[in-house]
Amino acid sequence: MALGEFELIDRYFRDCGAPRADVVLGVGDDGALLRPPPGTDLVAVSDTLVEGVHFPVGSPAASVGHRALAVNLSDIAAMGGTPRWALLSLTLPQVEEPWLEGFAQGFGALARAHGVALVGGDTTRGALTIGVQVLGTVPAGEGLRRSGGRPGDALFVTGTPGDAAAGLAIIMGAPGTLAAGQGAADLRRDVPDVARPDARPDARPDALEALRQRFLFPTPRLAEGEALRARASACIDISDGLVGDLGKLAAASGCSAVLDLEALPCSAALAAAFTPEAALRCMLEGGDDYELLLAVPPPQVAAVAAMPGLTRIGELREATARHAAGPSSMGARVMLRRRGADGTSRETPAAGAGFDHFAG
């Protein structure tokens, strides 16, 4: 990029994050110099967002900036870490000042809210791609992993998973909510995921807007991750959907798992805007809200259940011989349990079952 473009970037990003005393040298040299406190392990995470893959073309710049940092902070939260420093690699097709200003506002507000300093990175010309790396710390040896769960551990989830997937479905079904002049066909092609449920035609605008906001501005669960570091046996952030990520946690822990469908926390907005079947599908398959899924050993269950913002949704079990054979087909490790009208419970494998099974 030409010098003028570097200067623009410099203008928007030099003071974008939080000031921190442990930044020895920040933006502007070949690298940053950072001073971790003694007795800590570093937590290093990296995630890249590509326009049209991870967010629809025409997304608000502030949302793109927020999400690029939020997905990384969520990974830090899943390790029980405290975030400190971020690097930003910004690949842009061209330099547009209003876009950069919005991006920096969204990125910076979230960074400052969590005390994260932006200490470096680089800018490049190309297809819109945002790479972010965050460095955090945990007390040495205390990082949360996916692999610590044991049979009998209870499963908890933060927040109300599924809202962001519903919000994305609303955005994809009504592209005018993002940017004028963008056709629905374009948007549907740009985020080439699964088929998405439609909102109820009579859904109230405030419910739709609440769900959209949950996609555009997800909340990384940093306080929950830190508070649960000493109580949980395993943790993962739900980026690929509750069933898929539970399968990964269970596989890493050498377990299988069961989810109680009636226990899944459904937000008022999701319940109001979608049919029960579509809402359930968002809760089980949606990952864009980046909630945390945790395994909690029995002695800690009462304390965790008393914490606000957490819901008990199932448990880990012994893996069957088939599970022990290999890690593939994560969903096969997860059973879905529902109570029938007669009070008995019925279980269905999550993998390959399709979601028609859960209706009625």
Add this chain to the structure above:
Amino acid sequence: MALGEFELIDRYFRDCGAPRADVVLGVGDDGALLRPPPGTDLVAVSDTLVEGVHFPVGSPAASVGHRALAVNLSDIAAMGGTPRWALLSLTLPQVEEPWLEGFAQGFGALARAHGVALVGGDTTRGALTIGVQVLGTVPAGEGLRRSGGRPGDALFVTGTPGDAAAGLAIIMGAPGTLAAGQGAADLRRDVPDVARPDARPDARPDALEALRQRFLFPTPRLAEGEALRARASACIDISDGLVGDLGKLAAASGCSAVLDLEALPCSAALAAAFTPEAALRCMLEGGDDYELLLAVPPPQVAAVAAMPGLTRIGELREATARHAAGPSSMGARVMLRRRGADGTSRETPAAGAGFDHFAG
């Protein structure tokens, strides 16, 4: 990406780097857990390579892997750091096993040569873009910066700058050296830099090949950076060309600078394959070989001059009043000095002078 693609990535990258005892938890969780030694500052660097911008379309995969890591190791070297851990964000248009194998071979060989562990990252579908972050360490408070230079400090450079720029010019002028079926017009468009000098028509093939290799597989100067950490007052890696990066070092140090053109180290291959004018231009403008440029205070000059692989090429001076006014137009801080036939020396500003001035 589908699971099968994640598995492919996992196959090529899980054991790609060096094993390290300070990796508490590597690839495969939400983040990596790393244990820096007590009494150190972290050095954090990040650089992204985009196909068609930073390397020609059709570049060998092993070269792309090597360069993606090398440009980051060069930044670590410029801070006087020791590299430890790397993260890799790979955005690929499609998964091609031979390409991934070559990329991992190039990346992994350089990582293992410098004891760097690959501890995480992510994969995404999109235009070929490689983001790498490297974390290293320096003894606390001892990181080298651009800003420590003082008037009277001698300037040294590692290696023979300009070789890689010459190699790229050869590749761009003879695209068949990269990949069959790629037209010259395409390649010239894909790396939209400055006009490039042509090699002499009678240049020997071994000289051309040596220069090509310097572009495809540059050497990060880690040993030099570590050895000079205690002796140099300032350092920068030459990624944008000697004159431009000297301008940045001088500006950060509040100085101006002079380069002795006759002192610039020209490799035998560069001298053999290009005219003196073209070779000089490669040395002054080319940055792709990622040599280090260092300022050295007078008491350290004799010791540094005795180290192998370093050449004294000029000195820092007081900044003029015009320089003190602002950091723009970096090249204006740099004077080029050459000795005339009568033994007197003559100086020309580097910025805007054009390179015809240096001929004859």
